[in-house]
Amino acid sequence: MIFIYNLLFPVILLLFLPGLIYKLIRRGGKKKGYLERFGIFSDEKKMLLVALKDPIWIHAVSVGETQIALNFIRKWKTRKPVQDFVLSTTTTTGQDIAFSKAPEGTVVIFSPLDFFLFVKLAVNFIKPKMLVIFETELWPNMVCEARKSGANVALVNARISDRSAGRYETFRWFFGPILRQMTCICAQTEQDKVRLDAISGNLPVQILGNMKFDQELPAKFAEIDFEQYFGKGNFIILLGASTHPREEKLIAEKFLNLKKNFPSLKFISVPRHAERGAEIAAEFKGLGMSFARRSEKIVPDKPVDCLLADTTGELFGIMSKSDIVVVGKGFAGHDEGQNIIEPAILGKAIVTGPEMKNFRFVHKVLKDAHGVFAVESDDMLESGIEKLVSDEKHRLELGESARNEIAKHKGSTEKTIQVLERIL
16 A cells, blocks of 8 residues: 555646645745655754654644644653654644744754655654654654654544545545554544544544643744734724635625714724635625735735735734634635634633534534634624623623633643653
8 A cells, every 4th residue: 555655646636736836935934844744854964863862753733733733743842842843744833833942952844745755854854752743633644653663652632524424434444554653642532532433443543632621732833913903993803714715705794784873983904815815805805895915014004904915924923913703714705714723812802603614523522611702694794793782791700711611621731741751
């Protein structure tokens, strides 16, 4: 199986290479060192890697997983300060976060593309004592080469989404052998364990909860002066967070309708992918909405109604100053959802769509605790926001319920570290 995979990989890479280059050019973040994806490391990076002693290689994907991985590393280093780590990400935005926040004794690299030559080069430089993979990044060569080197391999915070479950089960002949290479698997929920067992039996799966509940507030938020965009005044800030195509326009339309009756209402749009800024700006212009683009770094001549924050790494800071957070990927034909734990730990009034397939457990927990306002359809979004805009007490109670409920589910990170320490 692995032989055929490696035989086909160069062909697949050639097909996807234009897309990789396109994303590299369009997407923001840290791009220096991108050749590490092909196993090519600078002399400086080689020296940093060689100097590490029995490092644990942590692999995350993008910004969300990277933030959880950084918290994981910090907690482990609190328990064992001398432990060295390597943190790999696949995206430039993930790299940006990792480089800016990685604790001492952590070397940040781009994850190698999963061709055996690229991975083997990375493994030879890192010489990991353990490879820890976050969520469900099942790359055959990464797992196999790490095991060949003598390293243990763990899958942590593991989850299988509704969308992925059928695919993994259909191709269990491919994914089963990879999962059986794992020394241990730490699943988020019972449902995730059931889905993992459906891919392959007799897996070393433990249910340890979701590390995202352990997310901590940054010591310092990005400083953003809303006054330079909105002028002086006591405003109610409506935030569209981590939105996807068609959602920005939908929320903007609801905002413009509400603005007629609530003049103190202001709107901030933070798309999931900042490179979509020009596309969203065109939609806002078409609606006749006054707005400024954060990426242009230009202070508007007069106050605007909307800030399009098409930047990276500022969401937490913006969210901390917002009153109502509409969480993306739940409207306009999307139902997978985005991370709702971040606004919850900030005690914000959260609005979601009816379903969040990728965050089903967290969504249910918050709904049961009356910590989230889940609207039943796009048509009901406006009335849902209106209820929160008009009732400050309701907003504050909703946010407080969310924050308290998240606190009850903390502890997965510590449990996972304890499990991994036993197999080191």
